[in-house]
Amino acid sequence: MSRTLFIADLHLCQEEPAITAGFLHFLQREAQTADALYILGDLFEAWIGDDDPNPLHQQIAAALRALPLPVYFIHGNRDFLLGQRYARACGMTLLPEEQVVQLYGKAVLIMHGDTLCTDDAGYQRFRRKVHQRWLQRLFLALPLRLRQRIAARMRDGSKDANQHKSAAIMDVNAQAVSAVMQRHQVQWLIHGHTHRPATHPLLVNGQPAERLVLGAWHHAGSMIEVTPEALTLIHFPF
Numbered sequence: 001m002s003r004t005l006f007i008a009d010l011h012l013c014q015e016e017p018a019i020t021a022g023f024l025h026f027l028q029r030e031a032q033t034a035d036a037l038y039i040l041g042d043l044f045e046a047w048i049g050d051d052d053p054n055p056l057h058q059q060i061a062a063a064l065r066a067l068p069l070p071v072y073f074i075h076g077n078r079d080f081l082l083g084q085r086y087a088r089a090c091g092m093t094l095l096p097e098e099q100v101v102q103l104y105g106k107a108v109l110i111m112h113g114d115t116l117c118t119d120d121a122g123y124q125r126f127r128r129k130v131h132q133r134w135l136q137r138l139f140l141a142l143p144l145r146l147r148q149r150i151a152a153r154m155r156d157g158s159k160d161a162n163q164h165k166s167a168a169i170m171d172v173n174a175q176a177v178s179a180v181m182q183r184h185q186v187q188w189l190i191h192g193h194t195h196r197p198a199t200h201p202l203l204v205n206g207q208p209a210e211r212l213v214l215g216a217w218h219h220a221g222s223m224i225e226v227t228p229e230a231l232t233l234i235h236f237p238f
């Protein structure tokens with residue numbers, strides 16, 4: 001059966017071994033028979049450089065490399081520093097932040113989703129800052145210990161800031177969604193980031209369209225399966 005799988009927001013870290021076990025199980029079973037696997041960001045809870053000797057990263061790279069199918073990765077807001085060296089170790093291809101893929105005759109736009117949350121002005125300002133290449137190069141040149149300290153402090157800061165933001169501000173902006181779908185001339189969009197798994201019908205250029213949102217992996221897995229017949233959001237136990 002022809003099927004392509006999409007996942008996002010696993011937020012893998014050493015403190016959450018059940019999620020890692022669920023992901024490894026998913027790779028050994030579910031993913032084996034797919035045509036391709038697309039990881040739409042926030043695979044990891046944090047990323048401070050491909051030179052981080054975290055054994056979890058080596059374990060995940062080995063499991064991804066063992067897959068008999070192409071694997072693609074779009075950066076999330078947590079793992080936006082994941083680089084070419086680690087991607088090669090995983091045998092996966094890094095994609096730009098917006099990508100249109102042709103799936104069984106459908107053009108589907110895929111992205112992490114953070115760029116759609118345009119009502120969160122504070123986050124978008126932060127994003128523009130940390131996406132500057134010179135700043136990233138500077139950060140990655142720092143000693144690992146210092147990078148760990150800076151990343152931990154930034155995570156605490158973001159937790160504090162998000163506590164005071166309304167749920168509406170942290171969701172996608174409807175105009176941003178239709179603008180990006182019009183720009184790429186697609187009727188289907190798949191993204192993650194908001195941790196609000198759902199299928200939203202909408203109109204793009206007066207045509208019926210669909211936005212599918214992946215869920216985060218907390219106590220169960222979430223994936224979108226695309227077949228020649230349908231796009232389906234699926235929850236499954238670890």
Ligand SMILES: [Mn+2]
Pocket residue numbers: 009041042076077078112114192193194
């Ligand atoms: Mn995210």
